[in-house]
Amino acid sequence: MKKLLLAAAIALLLGYGWNELKPAVSGENKIVVLEGEAAGWEEPEPAGKKLNIAPDEVYKGDLLLVNSRHSVPKGAKLPRVVNLFEQPELAEGIGVLDNGVELPPELLHRFAEMVDAARADGVDHFLITSGYRNEEKQAELYEKMGADYANPPGYSEHNLGLSLDVGSSLGMMKDAPEGKWLEKNAWRHGFVLRYPEDKTDITGVQHEPWHFRYVGLPHSAIMQKQGMVLEEYLDYLQEAGRIQAEVNGTAYTVTYYSMKDKKPLSIPIEGSYTLSGDNMDGVIVTTWDAGSPVAKEAGPS
Ligand SMILES: [Zn+2]
Structure with missing residues (x-):
């Protein structure tokens, strides 16, 4: 059934002008990325269901880019957080550095x-060692650590509630088994190592083997497969327009829509989807075959 659906999906995509398909298969990851040319695809005929996207969706979601050039969106809703020290049952078996560590419960889960x-x-x-920081906490840290080690308030992913710093009680993360395991496996769980050693010129941040960011599946898997950090991945989506990725047997379609003209958008949609802005000019719509168990696990909650 799954094979049939995948074949149908590919046939459908071919029919709609995917004029350049570059399959890249990795045995272990079971990821296939099919890229469509920016101008080479068209919307499928309206099939009934529509997704209406408001302009402010650009500033919401798991793929928001926050770095030295893009701050946490002004007026963004502050995430609901829990204090891990006060509710240790939520982080059972995981050490917590001090009584100030807070995280949104979904991220902690x-x-x-x-x-x-x-x-x-x-x-x-x-x-x-660190979770969500409100702007006040970030300002304190910036004051204390300086610009080389901390971002100004509003320009840190920790202000977004999608990142956390992870240490090991066995030693430095770059050497500890915890760091090595996360670097190799975090993508399977929707997380990415945000500031790798070989991307400092792109991220503008020193190598931080402890800082992990949640982006969700299939994005973490595609980024891992393509060797991209978030800055590169969002550029890639904008340029490609639409990509299809098969991750562990589930076929995902990831489509970028420009919201540059700040007008609401109405797009045809089928099946399950997630929506995220990029905190620049676009929104990314991810759809998948909801029938497979993997998709259910990887889907939004
Ligand atoms: Zn961090």
């Missing part, structure tokens, strides 16, 4: 699931 997977591999000495 996703991180705890990843730790469960690490535990099954015998890696079990995780320590959360």
